[in-house]
Amino acid sequence: xxxxxxxxxxxxxxxxxxxKDISFEVKPGELFGFIGxxxxxxxxxxxxxxxxxxxxxxxAEVLGYDVVKDYRKIRxxxxxxxxxxxxxxDLSVEENLKFFATIFGTTLEENYNLIxxxxxxxxxxxxxxxxxxSGGMKQKLALCCALIHKxxxxxxxxxxxxxxxxxxxxxxxxLGGLKAEGITTVVSTPYMDEAKxxxxxxxxxxxxxxxxxxxxxxxxxxxxKMYAIKSDNMYGLIKxxxxxxxxxxxxxxxxxxxxxxxxxxxxMDALKKYLSEKGITEIEYKEIKPDIEDIFIELxxx
Amino acid sequence: xxxxxxxxAENLTKKFGNFIAVNDVxxxxxxxxxxGFLGxxxxxxxxxxxxxxGLLTPTGGKATVxxxxxxxxxxxxxxxxxxMSQRFxxxxxxxxxxxxxxxGGVYGLRKNIIKDxxxxxxxxxxxxxxxxxxxxxxxxxxxxxLAFLTAIIHEPKIVFLDEPTGGVDPVMRRQFWxxxxxxxxxxxxxxVTTHYMDExxxxxxxxxMVDGKIAALDTPTKLKEKFNASTMHEVFVxxxxx
Numbered sequence: 272x273x274x275x276x277x278x279x280x281x282x283x284x285x286x287x288x289x290x291k292d293i294s295f296e297v298k299p300g301e302l303f304g305f306i307g308x309x310x311x312x313x314x315x316x317x318x319x320x321x322x323x324x325x326x327x328x329x330x331a332e333v334l335g336y337d338v339v340k341d342y343r344k345i346r347x348x349x350x351x352x353x354x355x356x357x358x359x360x361d362l363s364v365e366e367n368l369k370f371f372a373t374i375f376g377t378t379l380e381e382n383y384n385l386i387x388x389x390x391x392x393x394x395x396x397x398x399x400x401x402x403x404x405s406g407g408m409k410q411k412l413a414l415c416c417a418l419i420h421k422x423x424x425x426x427x428x429x430x431x432x433x434x435x436x437x438x439x440x441x442x443x444x445x446l447g448g449l450k451a452e453g454i455t456t457v458v459s460t461p462y463m464d465e466a467k468x469x470x471x472x473x474x475x476x477x478x479x480x481x482x483x484x485x486x487x488x489x490x491x492x493x494x495x496k497m498y499a500i501k502s503d504n505m506y507g508l509i510k511x512x513x514x515x516x517x518x519x520x521x522x523x524x525x526x527x528x529x530x531x532x533x534x535x536x537x538x539m540d541a542l543k544k545y546l547s548e549k550g551i552t553e554i555e556y557k558e559i560k561p562d563i564e565d566i567f568i569e570l571x572x573x
Numbered sequence: 574x575x576x577x578x579x580x581x582a583e584n585l586t587k588k589f590g591n592f593i594a595v596n597d598v599x600x601x602x603x604x605x606x607x608x609g610f611l612g613x614x615x616x617x618x619x620x621x622x623x624x625x626x627g628l629l630t631p632t633g634g635k636a637t638v639x640x641x642x643x644x645x646x647x648x649x650x651x652x653x654x655x656x657m658s659q660r661f662x663x664x665x666x667x668x669x670x671x672x673x674x675x676x677g678g679v680y681g682l683r684k685n686i687i688k689d690x691x692x693x694x695x696x697x698x699x700x701x702x703x704x705x706x707x708x709x710x711x712x713x714x715x716x717x718x719l720a721f722l723t724a725i726i727h728e729p730k731i732v733f734l735d736e737p738t739g740g741v742d743p744v745m746r747r748q749f750w751x752x753x754x755x756x757x758x759x760x761x762x763x764x765v766t767t768h769y770m771d772e773x774x775x776x777x778x779x780x781x782m783v784d785g786k787i788a789a790l791d792t793p794t795k796l797k798e799k800f801n802a803s804t805m806h807e808v809f810v811x812x813x814x815x
Contacts, residue, residue, distance in 0.1 A: 307742075308713075308714075308740055308741055308742035308743070308745075309713050309739075309740035309741065310712070310713055311742075405614050405615040406614040406615070407613075407614055432739070432740070433736070433739065433768065434614065434768070435612070435613040435614045435768060435809075435813070436768065436770055436806055436809045436810060436813075437613055437809065437810055437813045437814060438613070438614065439768075440810060461739075461740050462769075463743060464771075464806075476742065505754070505775075506751075506754040506755070506757075506758050509751060509754070522743075522744075522747050523747055523750060523751075523775065524771060525770075525771040525774035525775075525804070525805070526774040526793060526794070564743050567742075567743055568743050568744055571742065571743075571744055572744075
């Protein structure tokens with residue numbers, strides 16, 4: 272059985288096509304990521320899965336329930352963390368948790384085991400109003416509230432956006448912990464480097480799924496020979512690489528620039544000669560394995 | 574530092590009641606530098622930026638920005654810096670050209686200069702055909718690039734970018750950084766905050782704030798050596814976790 276099963280789903284807002292005929296499945300126990308920039312359609316998709324908006328075309332089943340007909344069942348069995356912080360700012364940490372537990376007909380104590388590892392970060396601040404928490408703490412509280420009724424599926428819309436790298440790491444460790452508990456999670460993120468933390472990912476852009484698979488498989492499938500290069504004059508190097516005729520793609524990646532030659536037209540010696548004519552001599556380069564962001568850029572170009 | 578100091582902060586401090594948001598911070602930023610200003614949420618970055626932009630009076634210490642005092646010359650600071658945040662403030666119901674005209678006018682530029690700048694910017698962004706389109710009809714990444722150029726239309730000595738690339742696709746993010754490199758090469762100082770650690774690598778120097786203090790400040794290469802890390806992400810985690 273699939274936990275989520277989506278067939279040919281489309282949704283438009285006026286002339287804007289937010290989702291264009293997308294299909295995918297999520298299996299039990301998976302940590303499944305939707306990776307893509309703003310405007311890709313991530314939020315629209317997750318809102319359809321949580322029954323908050325109705326698709327124009329296609330079908331979606333969540334936990335075996337139809338998102339349009341059986342919306343009540345979906346709402347009581349899914350844990351949802353929306354992109355915008357949606358807890359009660361004027362209630363304390365503890366009060367928010369109790370409130371969400373009560374709504375779902377349970378208690379904080381009943382499912383405490385599930386949230387224990389996350390709640391330990393919050394416990395010192397349990398009397399503090401939610402509105403006064405830092406970004407990382409708000410996000411942890413929102414996750415606890417989404418988990419309080421022991422949902423069969425967790426749906427998280429950009430939980431790590433705008434959060435610093437340390438809190439992001441902690442958050443993903445928590446998702447790993449929940450996976451070990453057997454919880455299925457669908458999570459969206461604009462951060463490409465988070466793809467490798469998912470079991471499978473869908474790369475999504477402008478309402479289309481560009482590709483969908485295990486991160487390691489995505490890289491293999493779209494593999495092209497790629498180099499990383501750097502020099503002390505990075506801006507000059509970028510400009511020169513872009514002007515060199517045998518080069519296909521040039522993208523800055525941290526301290527290096529990643530580039531590929533045109534298919535069948537690899538000539539490192541000619542490139543070095545050309546760069547030195549441009550006055551760029553102190554270069555350091557190496558062949559590298561592309562990562563998900565390289566693959567995403569490559570798929571966007573197609 | 575032998576180049577001109579565009580930011581010169583000494584023992585800069587800001588307290589809110591008993592809480593010390595920025596605690597005795599000293600650093601300089603030179604002309605044409607791309608300076609990355611990193612830190613965890615709540616470390617004091619926003620408070621520090623507000624003081625440097627003349628929006629918040631410090632409690633103690635001293636600082637000049639573009640040569641002007643952050644205590645006494647805040648209006649001059651505002652005229653001589655550029656600022657862009659993730660919620661950049663272009664007008665959705667104005668056209669591309671009207672937005673540039675508006676901001677040029679706010680900074681007191683003459684009409685012919687604004688027109689020349691508009692021509693130049695649109696050519697640079699390859700957006701000449703979008704000149705008379707409403708801003709709201711453009712994709713996010715284009716708006717962000719336009720917002721950056723708008724922030725430097727009055728040729729400030731320094732531009733502050735507060736998480737400028739949040740949410741844009743990987744290609745647009747890189748095009749944005751190419752614009753930043755170009756501005757720096759032409760002598761504009763760029764002061765940037767980001768949560769993308771690969772972008773931290775694009776900076777000439779990085780400062781890392783922890784609990785109101787600057788816990789580390791150096792080039793990305795030296796920071797990685799010092800903290801025995803292979804990426805800036807690792808450096809960040811090591812410093813922030815103490």
